[in-house]
Amino acid sequence: MDIQRRIQKILPGSFLAGLILAGAASAVHGADGPKFYPDDPVAKVPSPRDTTIMKPRKTDALYDFIYNSFEPKPKSIGPAQNVNTLGEVPNSAWYTNRHYFRRMTIDELRRGPGDATPPKPPYSIVGAKLDGISPGFRMRDANGTLYFIKPDPRSAPEVATSADAVGTRFFYALGYNTPENYIVDIDRKELTVAKDGTTDGANGKPRPMRQHDVEKVLWKLPRTPDGKYRFIASRALPGTPLGPFRYEGTRSDDPNDIVPHENRRELRGLHVFCAWLNHTDAKSGNSLDTLVEENGVHYVRHYLIDFGAIFGSDSDMVKNASFGHDYIIPDGKETLRRMASLGFNPEPWEAAKTPKIRGVGRFHASAFDPEHWVSNFPNRAFLHRLPDDEFWAARQVMNFTAEEIRAIVETGHYTDPRAVDYITKTLIERRDRIGRAYFAKVLPLDHFEVTENRLVFHDLSVDAGFLPARTYDIAWSRFDNTSQVHTPLAATGPGLPLEAISARAGQYFSARISAPGAAGKTVTVYLRASGPVPQVVGVDRTW
Amino acid sequence: MLESRIAEFSASHGGLHRFLLVLLLSACYSPPAAHAQTREAILEKQLDEKAAAVKEWQPDKVEQIYQRVIKNPVVKGFLTPENGWTVQFGGLYPGSGFAIGPQFVRRELAREQLDLKFSAAGSFKKYYGITAGMSLPHLAKDHLYADLVVERIDAPAVDYYGPGNAASKDSRTRFRYENFTVDSRIGIRPFRRVLTLGGLVGGSLNNTGPGDGDYPSAETVFTPAQTPGIDRQTAYFTYGPFVQFDTRDFAGDPHRGTNVLASYTWHNAGDYSEYSFRRLRLGAEQYIPFFNDKRTIVLRAAGLFSYTDPGRAVPFYQQQTIGGPDDVRGLARFRYYGPTSLVFNAEYRWEVATGLGMALFADAGRVSDKPGHLALGDLHGSGGFGLRLKSRNALVMRVDVGFSPQGVQFWWTFSDAFKRFFPDPF
Numbered sequence: 001m002d003i004q005r006r007i008q009k010i011l012p013g014s015f016l017a018g019l020i021l022a023g024a025a026s027a028v029h030g031a032d033g034p035k036f037y038p039d040d041p042v043a044k045v046p047s048p049r050d051t052t053i054m055k056p057r058k059t060d061a062l063y064d065f066i067y068n069s070f071e072p073k074p075k076s077i078g079p080a081q082n083v084n085t086l087g088e089v090p091n092s093a094w095y096t097n098r099h100y101f102r103r104m105t106i107d108e109l110r111r112g113p114g115d116a117t118p119p120k121p122p123y124s125i126v127g128a129k130l131d132g133i134s135p136g137f138r139m140r141d142a143n144g145t146l147y148f149i150k151p152d153p154r155s156a157p158e159v160a161t162s163a164d165a166v167g168t169r170f171f172y173a174l175g176y177n178t179p180e181n182y183i184v185d186i187d188r189k190e191l192t193v194a195k196d197g198t199t200d201g202a203n204g205k206p207r208p209m210r211q212h213d214v215e216k217v218l219w220k221l222p223r224t225p226d227g228k229y230r231f232i233a234s235r236a237l238p239g240t241p242l243g244p245f246r247y248e249g250t251r252s253d254d255p256n257d258i259v260p261h262e263n264r265r266e267l268r269g270l271h272v273f274c275a276w277l278n279h280t281d282a283k284s285g286n287s288l289d290t291l292v293e294e295n296g297v298h299y300v301r302h303y304l305i306d307f308g309a310i311f312g313s314d315s316d317m318v319k320n321a322s323f324g325h326d327y328i329i330p331d332g333k334e335t336l337r338r339m340a341s342l343g344f345n346p347e348p349w350e351a352a353k354t355p356k357i358r359g360v361g362r363f364h365a366s367a368f369d370p371e372h373w374v375s376n377f378p379n380r381a382f383l384h385r386l387p388d389d390e391f392w393a394a395r396q397v398m399n400f401t402a403e404e405i406r407a408i409v410e411t412g413h414y415t416d417p418r419a420v421d422y423i424t425k426t427l428i429e430r431r432d433r434i435g436r437a438y439f440a441k442v443l444p445l446d447h448f449e450v451t452e453n454r455l456v457f458h459d460l461s462v463d464a465g466f467l468p469a470r471t472y473d474i475a476w477s478r479f480d481n482t483s484q485v486h487t488p489l490a491a492t493g494p495g496l497p498l499e500a501i502s503a504r505a506g507q508y509f510s511a512r513i514s515a516p517g518a519a520g521k522t523v524t525v526y527l528r529a530s531g532p533v534p535q536v537v538g539v540d541r542t543w
Numbered sequence: 544m545l546e547s548r549i550a551e552f553s554a555s556h557g558g559l560h561r562f563l564l565v566l567l568l569s570a571c572y573s574p575p576a577a578h579a580q581t582r583e584a585i586l587e588k589q590l591d592e593k594a595a596a597v598k599e600w601q602p603d604k605v606e607q608i609y610q611r612v613i614k615n616p617v618v619k620g621f622l623t624p625e626n627g628w629t630v631q632f633g634g635l636y637p638g639s640g641f642a643i644g645p646q647f648v649r650r651e652l653a654r655e656q657l658d659l660k661f662s663a664a665g666s667f668k669k670y671y672g673i674t675a676g677m678s679l680p681h682l683a684k685d686h687l688y689a690d691l692v693v694e695r696i697d698a699p700a701v702d703y704y705g706p707g708n709a710a711s712k713d714s715r716t717r718f719r720y721e722n723f724t725v726d727s728r729i730g731i732r733p734f735r736r737v738l739t740l741g742g743l744v745g746g747s748l749n750n751t752g753p754g755d756g757d758y759p760s761a762e763t764v765f766t767p768a769q770t771p772g773i774d775r776q777t778a779y780f781t782y783g784p785f786v787q788f789d790t791r792d793f794a795g796d797p798h799r800g801t802n803v804l805a806s807y808t809w810h811n812a813g814d815y816s817e818y819s820f821r822r823l824r825l826g827a828e829q830y831i832p833f834f835n836d837k838r839t840i841v842l843r844a845a846g847l848f849s850y851t852d853p854g855r856a857v858p859f860y861q862q863q864t865i866g867g868p869d870d871v872r873g874l875a876r877f878r879y880y881g882p883t884s885l886v887f888n889a890e891y892r893w894e895v896a897t898g899l900g901m902a903l904f905a906d907a908g909r910v911s912d913k914p915g916h917l918a919l920g921d922l923h924g925s926g927g928f929g930l931r932l933k934s935r936n937a938l939v940m941r942v943d944v945g946f947s948p949q950g951v952q953f954w955w956t957f958s959d960a961f962k963r964f965f966p967d968p969f
Contacts, residue, residue, distance in 0.1 A: 037582040046586050049594045057600055063609050084582075155792065202650035203626040212655055212681075219685045219735055252601075255594035321835030322897050330896035339901055343838055343893025350834040362835065 034481045036508065036528065040537050041084040044091040048299035049255040054291055057243040059284045068283075069329040069377045077384050080265035085526070085538040087265075087388060089175070093256065093301045095266040099173040100396040106407045112169035114180040119147050119233045121190040128199040128213055134160070134308065134316045135217045139233070140194070146236040149184070150308065150315075151229060157222040158359035158419075159313040161232040162412030166423075167277060167307025168234075169408045174273050174396055175266065177303040180235040183413045185228040188218065237303060239290030245302050246284050248380035254300050267381035269393030270304075272438065274382075275373035276397050276430050278363060280323040281309035282375045282382070311423060312354060312361025319362045325349045328376050359412070359419040365429035370437040387441040387543045394438035395446055395460055397431050405431070435464050442543045443521040445513060448536045453496045455511055455525060472515050476500070479508040479526060486510055496527075496534065503529035508537075626650055631662050633957045636698040636720070637867060638876050639670035656681060669755065672696040685735050691727045696720075699755040702877045706769055706859065708909050708921055710879055712949060717754025718761035718773075720860055722747060726781075739787045743808060749776045751860055772858025777815045779861075783808030783822075791830060795937025798836040802828040810861065820857045820882070823848040823914075841890040845870070848914040849882035857882040865908040865923065868954035872906050873925020873947025881910025883917055892931070900931040906945070923947065929954075 082089060089095050098104060119141040126146075127138035136150040152160045161183050168181040197209035221229050247267060250257040261267055274282045286306040291298055308315040314323065325347065326334075349367035354360060375382065406424045414420050444460040455474070461467040476497045477486035489509075491497030500509040507529045514522045526538030602610065612618055616628060631646035633639075644664030652659065658678045665671045676692040698720045704710040730741035751773065753760040767774045783806060791800035804826045812818040826845040832838065847863045859880055865871050866878025870886045886908035894900045907922040929943035943954040 033585075037580070037585075039581040039583055042582050042586070046583055046590060049590050051597070053597060053599060055599070060606075060609070060613065062613075063606060067605075201626075210654065215684065216655075216681060252598050255597050256590060258589050258593045320897065321837055322894070326896060328897045330899070335896050335899065338893075338895045342903065343891075343895075343901070346834050346837070350837045352835065 035479075035484050036085060036481050036526065036537055038506075041086045041088065042090050043084070043097075048093065048297060050297045051253070051255050051291070051299055054242055054251075054253045054300065056241060059244045059246065061283075061285050064284050065328075065377050068380065069327065071378070071380070073378075073383055074262075074380075077386060078263065079386065080268060080389055081263040082259040083265050086536070087392065087539050087541070089264075089266050089392075093299060094177075094264065095175045096177075098175050100175075100399045104173055106404065109169065109173055109404055109408050110411055112172045112180070112408075112411070113178050114235075115182070117143075117145060117180065117235060118182040119145070119149075119184050121186070123186065123191050124194045124197075125191060125209065125214060126194045126197045128197070128209055128217075137214070137217075147182075147233040148236065149186075149231040149233045151217070151221045151231050153316045154220055154222050156313070156318045156361055158230065158412075158414060159311075159318060159361040160308040160315050161230055162359050162414055162419075163310045163313040163361075164232040164234070164306070164308045166409055166412040167279065167310045169411055170277055171273065171304050171307065173400075173408070176270075177301055178307075179237055179303065179305055181307075182233045182235070183230065184233045185224050185226075185230050187228050232308070234305070237288060237290050237305075239292035239301060242289040242291055242300060244284045244287045245289050246380075247382075251300075256299055262381045262384040264381065265389050265392055268385035268389035271373075271375075271379070271382035271385055272370070272390055272393035272397060272434060274375060275324075275368075275370050276427070276434055277307075277310045278312070278319070278324050278430075279307065279310040280319070280374075280376050281306075281315070282379055283377070312363030314361075321349060321352075321362055323376060324373055325367070327374055327378065355418075355422060357419045357422055358416045359414040360422055363423065363426055365426045365433065368430050368433055370430075370434045387438070388541050390438040391442045391444060391541070394434050395444070398435040398439075398460060398464055400431060402428055432464070435460070436466050439464070439466060441521075442541050443513065443515055443518050443523050445523045448525050448539065450496065450527065450534050450536065453501055454494045455496065455527075456494065457513075457525075459515075470515055470517075472513050475512045477510045477512070479510040481508045486512075500527060500529065500534055503534070505530050509534070631664055633664075634662065634674070635664050635666055635670045635672045636696050636701070637869075638668075638701060639666040639672075639698065640668045642666040642670065642672075644672075668700060670696070670698050670700075686732050687730070688732070689727070689729045691725070693723075693725050695723045698722075701754065702758075702875065703754075703761045703765070703770075703859065703880065704878060705765060706880055706912075708879055708881065708911060708923075712875075712878075714764065715758050716761040716764045717756045717758045718860075719752040719754050721750040721752070724748075737788065737790055739789070740784070741786075742782070742784050743806065744782045746781065747779045749778065749858075749860055751776055770859045771856035772818060772860060775815060776858070776860070777818050778813035780811045780813060781808055791828075793936040796933050797828075797830045797841075798832045798839050799830050801830075802826075817855045818858050818861075819851075819855060820861075821850045823850070837894045839890075839892040841888070841892065843888040843890075844886070846885045846917075847883060848917075850914065851882070863910060865910060868941075868943060868956045869958075870906060871908045871923055871925050871947070872904065872927055872943050872945030872954060873952055874923060874945070874949060875952060878949075879910045879923070881912060883911045883914050885909055885911075885917055885922075887922075898933050900933060902929045902931065902943075903927075904929065904943070904945075925952075927952075 084090055088097065091097060099109070119139070120143055122142055124140045125137045126140055129136050134150055136148060139147050139149050141147065150160070150164070152158055165181050165183050168178040172178045191214060193209050193211050193214060198206045199209045199213055201207040218229060224230055246261060248262045249260055270282065273279070286304065288303045288305050289300045290303065292301050309319070312319050314320060352364045352367040354362050354364050402424065405427050406420065409420050409423050409427070412420070439461045445457045446460055447458045449456055459467070459470070462469055474493055476489045476491040478489060478499060479486055489497045489499060497509070503509070509527045511525045511527070512522055513525065520543060522542045524540040525536060527534040528537045626648055629646050629648065631644050633642050635642040642664045644662060646660065646662035648658070648660045650658045656679055658680065660676045661674070663673045672694065674692065674694045676690065679689045682688060700717045701720050703716050703718055704712065705714045724745060724747040726743065726745035728741060728743050730739045732739050753762065761770065762773050765773055785804070785806035788801065788803045791797035791802050804824070806824045808822050810820050810822060824847050826843070828841065828843045831840040831842070849857045851857060862880045862882050863884035864877045864880050865884055865886060866874030867876040870888070886906070888904065888906050890902050890904040892900055892902045905924070905926045907924040909917070909922050911917040925945045925947035927943055927945035929941060931938055932940040939957065941954070941956050941958070945952045945954070
């Protein structure tokens with residue numbers, strides 16, 4: 001009996017045919033599904049799942065420092081996992097698309113997360129943190145609203161309070177959840193200690209607060225010309241505090257935390273924002289998760305807090321000149337080099353000058369190198385960033401106009417007007433350095449749309465004046481959404497190919513854009529035929 | 544009826560039956576994505592999967608070990624010695640070698656006004672010390688403070704080369720020094736900072752004896768005429784005023800500012816009046832920063848001038864010395880003894896990394912029997928380099944190597960080079 005008949009005997013033809021068809025069906029669907037779904041690109045994540053088992057957790061500052069300083073750098077880094085098909089971050093409990101995506105007015109930028117509830121005297125101190133780097137109080141105002149207040153150091157009046165007020169507004173405009181921060185001048189007579197006020201004693205155990213505890217702090221503080229004490233008052237965030245979030249992994253008790261934090265674009269891209277604003281203390285301890293309730297669902301909202309270490313401030317003193325340029329635990333080779341040089345070969349940032357203006361601290365642009373800027377110690381999400389994460393953030397930084405930057409800086413209530421001028425000028429220069437650095441790492445095209453059967457876009461480097469106007473090579477393809485195969489078409493240039501113009505709904509096309517002199521850097525834009533005008537549904541970048 | 548119909552159908556349509564069965568089975572098994580029709584459905588599924596797998600958060604094993612270690616009372620006391628038991632390194636008489644011992648600190652007693660400290664330490668060179676102190680640091684709205692320190696030390700091998708600025712290196716001897724002191728200090732800070740005015744009151748019981756070690760005992764080599772007090776020791780009652788002007792940015796690790804100190808004290812000998820004397824102590828430091836405080840030039844001059852009435856002398860164990868990690872670093876510790884001394888230091892410091900610094904230094908000093916005989920000639924000089932380990936605003940550890948015509952000295956200490964005046968027990 002020949003082989004064919006043997007097979008037919010074992011596997012009757014109909015059965016065999018069924019198997020073959022089933023296998024073909026699987027192959028057609030592909031292992032990961034199509035590249036695009038009908039609802040792509042999504043603008044927000046699904047509604048959160050209710051969580052009931054979450055408890056507060058702490059992050060030990062020393063452990064955080066040691067772990068991040070000595071943990072090896074990641075060997076391989078993949079793309080961000082929480083972006084939509086356009087490479088944008090959908091709105092979520094982590095991030096909200098704001099200024100870059102819908103230009104905020106000057107008033108909105110000044111307002112930040114809110115400015116409608118400044119503290120009203122008299123104030124009652126209900127708690128204190130008297131030790132540590134910066135002392136502070138928990139305070140209720142006349143309306144019973146809870147605030148956390150912190151002062152400036154005597155050696156650097158206005159530096160920390162202004163930084164905190166301005167920082168919360170910048171990071172809010174950039175899309176993060178931040179607290180309402182108010183600068184408030186408090187008269188000594190307006191401050192009393194609540195009868196049930198407590199603080200931690202020297203042995204770490206709580207004890208009743210006394211007037212003396214407040215006096216001890218006030219004695220060391222600078223005063224305003226009218227004898228008051230200046231504080232930054234941060235309104236208590238809504239919800240139950242759960243402790244800081246970490247820049248790595250997920251929380252096992254949070255049902256909505258499904259993307260490892262080091263792979264979240266808004267945390268990777270945060271590196272660029274922190275570099276711009278010189279937020280060298282971007283660590284877990286300066287974040288806060290709170291458990292909030294909306295429509296009966298409890299979920300976690302993630303905040304960035306405590307911006308006292310941005311610009312030229314380091315919370316309780318003027319910023320150390322090396323912060324932003326060196327990790328606290330230094331590179332071994334670089335350390336040996338500096339030892340051998342006897343210090344006679346200063347780094348650019350050692351020689352950089354900052355004018356002595358009240359409220360400015362140590363802040364400059366002359367030695368600012370975005371590519372080499374670092375936080376005080378490594379941040380796992382920052383280390384995982386890729387050029388597309390950096391581009392996502394850099395274009396937002398470049399989006400701020402000089403007027404907008406100035407408007408936000410003015411919310412720092414600097415008594416010396418030169419401080420506003422200087423900080424604004426410095427931020428503008430740092431902004432431009434960021435644009436130059438990160439736009440050069442990709443093909444910096446953005447704002448894709450189809451207009452009059454043409455694919456139009458902006459070259460952000462050209463718009464910013466970093467490059468002269470240039471030409472682009474555009475190669476069109478038909479894109480099979482299921483097999484993800486590009487079939488080249490004859491059309492080139494920005495005009496849509498005829499096939500795309502006359503395509504029926506649901507068909508996909510791609511335009512691969514490159515530019516002379518930008519070898520290896522391309523942008524592939526995906527269009528989906530839908531209605532009279534094809535919709536831009538995807539953007540891929542190579543570098 | 545039905546069964547026969549099924550049997551009949553299977554017999555005639557068996558192949559088709561099997562085909563459809565296979566197709567049905569393969570449709571039931573397919574990659575999950577193939578079922579999702581929208582991106583939102585995929586995301587919802589991911590959320591559902593996570594929701595089904597939530598569990599209480601626990602730190603990983605490394606963090607758990609860290610938490611256990613950090614909560615250990617000994618470790619906790621070492622890292623955050625604000626209250627309770629901790630370990631003290633050093634703090635004994637100079638030359639004790641590596642010293643270690645327990646320390647207990649209790650702060651904020653008596654309505655947060657009173658701090659107490661007890662410590663005991665010993666070294667491999669058999670030096671011992673016990674200290675008890677109390678401090679009232681925030682009296683009168685921080686304008687006034689008071690300290691009281693009681694200390695007992697036993698230093699069995701203190702070097703002595705003989706009196707004066709020309710003492711020979713070859714005449715090295717040792718003596719034992721025992722001392723019990725009670726020192727109190729009251730300070731007034733009219734502006735809460737920068738300027739301090741105050742007074743010192745204290746007393747001491749002193750005893751010297753044969754020294755331990757490889758060198759002859761001092762009393763076998765030197766006579767009482769050469770070395771006053773070698774044959775008999777006395778108790779002292781000490782008192783006098785002081786003033787300090789201090790604009791340094793951080794006393795623990797200054798980069799800028801000025802520190803000027805002056806005190807005048809009477810030392811009245813209780814048992815042998817010929818050993819009474821008066822002492823003027825003057826010191827000035829200037830810190831000059833540049834390159835954004837990453838470089839600092841430090842200039843220091845310190846003089847200790849002892850005055851005696853005719854026929855009186857300062858006993859050798861109350862004399863000033865030069866040589867050691869805190870003045871002329873190229874000289875051996877206690878190299879020169881004299882009632883009066885003068886020291887100059889210049890140091891160039893540069894930061895290598897946050898928390899790590901280096902220094903090049905030059906020191907010069909001399910002793911004299913009387914202030915009037917003090918001249919800038921015959922200064923003993925040295926130079927060298929050093930490494931500093933620092934915390935945020937304080938020096939944690941210092942390693943200095945000093946070179947002089949008399950040889951090379953290596954110093955490993957936990958204090959700043961210029962912290963000789965009024966060591967703060969707290």
